[in-house]
Amino acid sequence: MDSIAVRGNGPLHGDIPVSGAKNSAIKLMAASILTDQPLRLTNMPRLADTKFLGQLLRQFGVQVIESDGAAEAGVNGQQTLFHAAEITSTFAPYDLVRQMRASFNVLGPLLARTGHAKVSLPGGCTIGARPVDLHLDALSRLGAVIELEEGYVSAVAPKGLKGAEIEFPFVSVGATEHTLMAAVLAEGTTVLRRAAREPEIGDLVRCLTAMGAKIEGVDTDVLTITGVSSLSGADWAVIPDRIEMGSYACAAAMAGGEVRLTNARADLIQALTDKMVQAGVEVTPTDDGVVVKRDPAVRLRAVDVATEVYPGFATDLQAQFMTLMTTAEGESVIHENIFENRFMHAPELGRLGADISVHAGEARVRGVDGLKGAPVMATDLRASVSLVIAGLVAEGETTIGRVYHLDRGFERLEEKLGRCGAQIRRIHGPPVESPADEH
Numbered sequence: 001m002d003s004i005a006v007r008g009n010g011p012l013h014g015d016i017p018v019s020g021a022k023n024s025a026i027k028l029m030a031a032s033i034l035t036d037q038p039l040r041l042t043n044m045p046r047l048a049d050t051k052f053l054g055q056l057l058r059q060f061g062v063q064v065i066e067s068d069g070a071a072e073a074g075v076n077g078q079q080t081l082f083h084a085a086e087i088t089s090t091f092a093p094y095d096l097v098r099q100m101r102a103s104f105n106v107l108g109p110l111l112a113r114t115g116h117a118k119v120s121l122p123g124g125c126t127i128g129a130r131p132v133d134l135h136l137d138a139l140s141r142l143g144a145v146i147e148l149e150e151g152y153v154s155a156v157a158p159k160g161l162k163g164a165e166i167e168f169p170f171v172s173v174g175a176t177e178h179t180l181m182a183a184v185l186a187e188g189t190t191v192l193r194r195a196a197r198e199p200e201i202g203d204l205v206r207c208l209t210a211m212g213a214k215i216e217g218v219d220t221d222v223l224t225i226t227g228v229s230s231l232s233g234a235d236w237a238v239i240p241d242r243i244e245m246g247s248y249a250c251a252a253a254m255a256g257g258e259v260r261l262t263n264a265r266a267d268l269i270q271a272l273t274d275k276m277v278q279a280g281v282e283v284t285p286t287d288d289g290v291v292v293k294r295d296p297a298v299r300l301r302a303v304d305v306a307t308e309v310y311p312g313f314a315t316d317l318q319a320q321f322m323t324l325m326t327t328a329e330g331e332s333v334i335h336e337n338i339f340e341n342r343f344m345h346a347p348e349l350g351r352l353g354a355d356i357s358v359h360a361g362e363a364r365v366r367g368v369d370g371l372k373g374a375p376v377m378a379t380d381l382r383a384s385v386s387l388v389i390a391g392l393v394a395e396g397e398t399t400i401g402r403v404y405h406l407d408r409g410f411e412r413l414e415e416k417l418g419r420c421g422a423q424i425r426r427i428h429g430p431p432v433e434s435p436a437d438e439h
């Protein structure tokens with residue numbers, strides 16, 4: 001199990017290229033099941049999660065070939081070809097699904113393509129219970145016959161899926177994507193109301209459209225899908241990772257200095273940068289990203305935030321923003337409205353000297369003069385990076401354990417921050433056999 005050691009080392013200066021979005025890539029990868037033609041994804045992040053899902057897809061008979069092509073404007077050269085010429089298995093075992101809960105979303109595409117699938121239920125995870133009832137209700141509405149048995153979902157649709165009107169009771173990213181992927185091959189029209197509008201869903205809609213799907217309402221909360229009998233392959237560039245981008249924006253704001261985030265889109269993190277500007281950070285959008293600047297001699301001001309569905313403030317940036325507030329002047333109130341248990345980083349930040357109290361979905365962060373390095377433990381992916389950000393300004397050394405969480409979603413983090421002047425290094429430990437949760 002590796003750890004990361006960071007030493008508080010003054011301001012950051014330099015460029016950080018933003019990678020393709022993990023939370024888009026893994027849904028696009030699942031979409032490759034829907035066609036017997038090759039789907040080539042460029043701007044692919046190389047992460048533990050994409051590697052893991054690649055292994056699962058191979059188990060279904062999908063050919064997965066990674067390569068490094070030429071970089072183009074805004075797109076790095078990393079690409080992967082997925083070719084599901086024939087689906088040879090439709091079984092996703094517990095041991096695989098529990099390691100990455102988004103792999104549950106192969107159920108819909110497998111069902112749409114073959115008419116049957118057996119996929120383990122993912123179970124809970126450290127940030128909340130995270131049920132999949134909305135996914136299962138929606139697939140049933142499309143005509144799937146679903147049985148739950150011994151922790152597995154068995155779904156069949158021997159005569160194919162049928163379009164339906166589905167209104168989600170509340171917004172769910174996963175349920176929207178999952179139902180969308182099933183509906184594109186269903187017979188007739190499906191209308192999804194109260195659909196999530198996260199940019200990664202727009203990316204999936206656009207990629208499916210490039211594959212021949214008929215979908216109206218991209219980027220809105222009503223998606224109308226007219227089923228087609230088959231999809232073709234496509235070449236698709238994964239959208240930039242707004243959470244990685246927002247995390248480095250917080251890092252630059254915390255450490256001070258001037259960092260240019262490239263291969264990115266400023267509009268994707270508007271809710272975050274609005275709050276950063278209120279706190280006293282200088283944010284300048286550019287043609288391919290954003291420049292974040294702060295005079296480290298000037299203290300930031302406390303600002304309140306509440307997490308919301310897109311375009312609101314992302315729950316996946318809450319931990320990083322909380323870190324930023326630990327040394328701001330005044331008290332910041334942070335409401336977490338998406339997941340019930342997503343403040344596990346607060347006690348770890350406390351170990352570095354932060355003053356944070358948590359009651360139910362609300363955290364109160366009273367800014368302190370400075371943080372002090374200590375050993376801390378990463379509890380989930382975004383919590384891990386919030387601890388790295390804290391380590392950038394903490395006096396002495398901060399060692400973050402369990403960084404396998406971080407490796408799920410941040411590509412070459414030490415290199416990217418190191419090039420901007422951070423003193424950060426990886427300490428290699430024995431391999432992790434089987435991280436038992438989540439995302």
Ligand code: EPZ
Pocket residue numbers: 023026102128129130131132133134135136171172173174175315316338339340381382409439
């Ligand atoms: C996606 O999770 C992301 N994961 C999460 O990122 C992100 O935090 C979340 O969306 C919200 O933006 C991926 O894209 C792989 P939801 P997802 O369904 O789809 C409840 C990261 O760090 N719910 O929108 O699981 C659920 O428990 C991860 O990269 C049900 O009750 O999120 C939660 O409280 C963490 N029943 C809320 O809805 C359901 O059937 C929103 O979850 C589905 C969800």
